[in-house]
Amino acid sequence: MTNLAVSATDLSLSLGHRQLFHCEHLAIEQGAFVGLLGGNGVGKTTFLRMLLGLQKAHYHHLDVLGKPCNEGNAAVSYLPQLKAHSSRLALCADSLFQCWRPRHVSRKQWQQRIDYAIDQVNGLSLAKQAMDTLSGGEYQRLMLAQALLNEPKLLLLDEPLVGLDPNRQYRLVELISHFQQDLGVTVICSTHELNPFINHFTSVLLIHEQLLRQGKATELLTSDTLSELYHCHLHVITHHGRQHLIAHPDSDLYV
Numbered sequence: 507m508t509n510l511a512v513s514a515t516d517l518s519l520s521l522g523h524r525q526l527f528h529c530e531h532l533a534i535e536q537g538a539f540v541g542l543l544g545g546n547g548v549g550k551t552t553f554l555r556m557l558l559g560l561q562k563a564h565y566h567h568l569d570v571l572g573k574p575c576n577e578g579n580a581a582v583s584y585l586p587q588l589k590a591h592s593s594r595l596a597l598c599a600d601s602l603f604q605c606w607r608p609r610h611v612s613r614k615q616w617q618q619r620i621d622y623a624i625d626q627v628n629g630l631s632l633a634k635q636a637m638d639t640l641s642g643g644e645y646q647r648l649m650l651a652q653a654l655l656n657e658p659k660l661l662l663l664d665e666p667l668v669g670l671d672p673n674r675q676y677r678l679v680e681l682i683s684h685f686q687q688d689l690g691v692t693v694i695c696s697t698h699e700l701n702p703f704i705n706h707f708t709s710v711l712l713i714h715e716q717l718l719r720q721g722k723a724t725e726l727l728t729s730d731t732l733s734e735l736y737h738c739h740l741h742v743i744t745h746h747g748r749q750h751l752i753a754h755p756d757s758d759l760y761v
């Protein structure tokens with residue numbers, strides 16, 4: 507039995523004639539909280555879609571939760587990037603989630619899962635409100651509940667903090683951290699909002715100059731590595747025992 511949530515060798519991801527990145531060797535341990543980082547357009551969303559079996563890639567092998575990736579896997583959940591059109595849903599979450607009941611799960615069991623997932627995101631008061639009337643942050647919490655319905659072992663999150671105020675950003679990260687630490691869910695999270703996550707990631711995937719690189723958070727979340735990744739001066743500082751990222755965008759050293 508493998509203890510890897512994702513493993514790959516000689517992996518290349520392209521769109522049309524454009525190569526997004528190559529990676530010799532990838533091994534994400536089960537239970538990890540992985541930050542997926544890189545500038546705009548480097549291929550983070552495409553990488554997550556590949557793990558869902560929605561995007562073709564070239565590889566020697568690519569397994570997700572011990573199964574070939576192209577077969578798909580019901581134990582993988584996905585929270586897509588919030589885009590303006592995502593919220594045009596007149597249904598409330600409670601009704602919407604009931605539409606997604608798998609055939610092998612009874613109505614009663616499914617309702618229990620819905621109640622549990624909504625409770626986990628503290629969304630009880632929102633679940634009967636039409637989705638298209640929710641604020642961005644409320645909508646995002648319920649979409650996170652949706653991602654929990656199938657009791658995932660691997661949770662793929664694409665910029666989950668977009669549109670959230672600072673307080674809700676930190677609260678959502680605590681919630682995701684709870685799924686990872688207490689429920690043992692492996693989390694891979696693409697984000698440009700580093701501060702709320704920087705003390706939680708256990709490992710990091712960096713996409714830079716068409717290479718996908720993996721390392722421990724302590725090794726890669728450094729001032730030098732992040733400055734090179736985003737082409738601007740960034741400083742990782744420690745304050746009251748916690749790390750913080752500070753930007754100096756007016757510097758002319760990285761252009």
Ligand SMILES: Nc1ncnc2c1ncn2[C@@H]1O[C@H](COP(=O)(O)OP(=O)(O)OP(=O)(O)O)[C@@H](O)[C@H]1O
Pocket residue numbers: 521522526544545546547548549550551552553
């Ligand atoms: N269906 C498609 N056809 C052609 N090009 C695409 C397609 N989908 C995405 N791309 C391009 O592939 C590149 C990678 O896109 P992707 O959405 O994976 O980037 P990203 O790293 O998630 O970016 P961001 O941080 O801006 O969300 C982008 O340049 C994008 O324009």
